[in-house]
Each structure stands twice: as C-alpha cells, then as structure tokens.
Amino acid sequence: MQHQVSPIANIKDVTYSYNNSNPCYFVLNSISFSVNEGDLLGIIGPNGAGKSTLFRCMLGLIEDYSGYITLFDYDVRKYKNILQKVGYISQRRSIEENFPATVQEVVSLGIIGKRKWDSLSKYKEKINSAIEIVELTEYKNRRIGELSGGQQQRVLIAKSIVNDPMLLILDEPTTSVDQQTQDKFYALIEKLNHDKKISIIWASHDLNAVHKMANKVACINRNMFFHGDTSEFFENQELLKMYSESAMQAHMQSHLSSKG
C-alpha cells in the first residue's frame, strides 16, 4: 500500500480582492496548489499577477480571503505559531545605509520567534553557521547597510534559515541584482533545497532558472493557469504561449498605466 504524504502547504480556492467584490478586480481568483516536502516550487506569473498577495495570504499578513490555506496542516489565520517553521524573504528592498546593525545582529533577529526568555548567546553557533552557509563569514561584523544589494539579500537568507525552517518562501529575491549575484543566489537556493532539505516556494520572473531548478511549477495570473511538474509546463508549447501572451499583456498594461 502506498503511503499517503500530506502536503506541507495546501492552498485551496483562495480568492482575494483588495476592495471590490467584482470578479474583474480580483487579485487572486480561485488559486489552488500544494507543496510537498522537499519540493522546490517555482511560482511564475507576470507583474501584478498576485504572487506577492498570495504570499501575504500564506503568511497570515492578509486574512480576509476566501478559501483556505494550511501550512503543516494548520490554518495560518488561527495558528500563527506555525510560521516559526517558515522562512520568508520579501521582494528586494533597499536597506538604509545608516542602519547600524551588523550582519551578525541582523541574522540573530531570525531566532527571536523561537526563543522565549533565554539568552541570545546560546544561539551564537547557529547564527555563525547560517552566515557561513551564505558565505558571508568575513562580513559578519560589518554593518548590513555597507554591503552590496546581493550580499544584503544573502544576509536576509541567513536570517530566514537560522531558525531551521522547513519551508522557505522567496518573493522575487533577485529582482534588480546583477547576473553574477543572481547565479550565486540560485546556487544557494539549490544548496538549501538539496543539502538542508528545505522545501522552497520561489516566485521568479526568470523562466530559465525556474526550468533548471524547480521540480514543480505554479503559473498564476490572478487565475490559476497551471500547477504541475516543471517538465510538463516547459514542454507544453500551448501553455508557454499563453504565459508569454499574458506576460506581454501585463507589461503593456503597466506601461500604459505608468504613462497615466
């Protein structure tokens, strides 16, 4: 008899609108997919497809959606503690150059959810090991604001993995970083997935990287386009054509709206 493994993340019929009940304004419309242990799921979709909103729902930052989301079989809206098993990196934002915290101090913030009253010094080894994984040991006493954009993202990864998460959610972490930094970042994602056995949900615009690294793909553009094996998606010309058309349409829309 085959052993049934329950998914670590289950998203079922999630529908959300910021301020309108008209289906035309839905940011997410009946989105469903699941993530199993060990998966590296690439979420692709054009700008404005609702990827970040979906993550915000998954992380309990948005609660008034319909449908349900469970992480490790728990509804995030009711059991916020379950988020201690989750690491999250939002879209790249600039960190104030003057922010005085060192790399080590920023990474230590990742421990906070876990510890109650005990001292942070107990976790020093864990913190240093997370910094080592992202290859920033020589920078650990530098201010985070002094590092390059790519290095700052690696610090944030270290902060997310220091708490030994079972699931990592990455929201377009490599936007506006150079190719070399992107490559380093992709290598790190693979290392975390393969060596540290962390399941990863990763939103990206880089179809090549998703094709190469992810074992599952979810394609969304407010609606659910596809969810399944990576090879199935990339071998299906019809799906690829639909994706590129919707991406083009979204690009045109954002271009027109930016022109007012």
Add this chain to the structure above:
Amino acid sequence: MIFEILQYGFMQRALISGVAVAITCSAIGLFLVLRQQSLFADGLSHMAFGGIAIGLFTNLYPIWTALIVSILAALGITRLRESTKMPPDSAIAVLLSTGLAIGVILIGLAGGFTLDLYSFLFGSILLISIQDQETILLASAVILSILYFFYQKLIYVTFDEEQAKVSGINVSRLNYLFVILASISVIVSVRLVGVLLISSLIVIPNITAIMFGKGFKKTALISLSIAVLSVLLGVIISYIMNLAPGGTIVITSVTAYLVAMTTKYFKKKIVMWNGVARSSRTIR
C-alpha cells in the same frame, strides 16, 4: 571648581536627574531616529505643552495632565497611522499643531504666559526638587527595564515590520507600547530641557552615534555616552557661565555632532588621498 559645584544639593539633583533622562532619551531616540520618526518626540512634547497648559489652567498637577494628554495623543496617532496608512511626518504635524493650538488657546484664556509655563517651555533643570528627582529616576528605571526586555523585538520591528510580523511578533501591540514609553520619556524630560529642546536630546546623540557605531549595541552605547556627557557638561557650563542649562545641554550635544561629522569627513578624505597616492605609485 567641580567639587564646589557638586556640594550644592540642587546641582546634585540636576546632574543625577539629567543623567537618568539622558540615558532614557538616547535609548528611546535610537529607535525613533531609525524609524525616521525623529520629530515624533517634538510632536509629543508640543502635545505635552498643551497638556501642561491644561494642568496650569485647571490647577491640576501639570506633569500628570501632560502625561495623560501625550499618551492619549500618541496612541490615537498610532491608531490613525495604522488604519489610514498616514505618513509618519503628517502624523507628527497633526500632533505638533494640535498641542500648540491647545496651549495657545489656554494661554490666551489665562491672560498670558506664567512663569511655570515658561519654565516648561525652556526647562528648569536647576529647580528639580527631591520629589521630581525620585519621579524621574523611577520612570527612567521602568522605561529602561521595559526597553531592555523588548530590545530585540524592537530592533526587528525597526528593521522590517512585515518580517517581524511573520516571525510571530505582535507588531501592533509593540508599537503601542513603544509610543507610551516615548511619551513618558518626553514628559519626564520636559522639566529638564523644556518642550522646545527635548527632541534635540533624543535625536542629536543618536545621529552622532550612528555615524560611527558598528552594531546596534555599540551605537546605543555611544549615543548614551554622548547624551550623558552633553548633560553633565551642559549643566556645569551653564553654572559657570550663568547661562540657561537647557540651551547649554543642547549646544554641547550639537558640538559633539559637529566634531564627529568633521572627523568623519577628514577621515574619509585621508582614506581617499591614500588610495589615490597608492594608485599613482602603482602607475609609475
């Protein structure tokens, strides 16, 4: 000379209370400066001005009325910011003008400035009573203990509110707690440096420390040292030169800031010159 100064009871009280307030203000101020809410203390102190005017007008103890008005205003503004996503500087503008408006109306009704109101505006550190000193020490101890307890969480929220929320921190509750602590700090400090100068004690030591501090803890310690030194030197200079202590405290901390900025500027220039000299030697 210093020993002579220290013999006076009023000077001892001024220095002890001043040091307590300097430590509290610099600790609260670091978070305010990094959240880009440097003027929040200014807004609170102007609200306190309104509260003090209410106290003096109604014959109630002005510190208590100021405390109640400031805390309520700070909580109200935080709630408003949360629900309407109002930018922090607009929220501060609302606080500032409301407090001042209340004060001005009540001063008009009372027939002009009283000596008490004047001393709250510009501070009267040399007039601190034993009771005032006890209140300041107790309030500082409570504020610093709570800050120490929530220190890591406050850093996280200051660094990234959204990530802090995801890690399980109740960000909203922590923000409310923080503005209450900031209000209490401002009120206990107002007696010393006055409504108009309080925000400088909160902001200047921190922007100076941020230039040099490597790490949050070190920056907090540098800021604390600058604040304490400014108060000690400011009070002593004011006594020797017969100047207003509130002013000398602020001018001392501004001087520390200017010295730090100049040092940093020349340090950067020297590093650049050395770099140019090295590269020209390599070319030759």
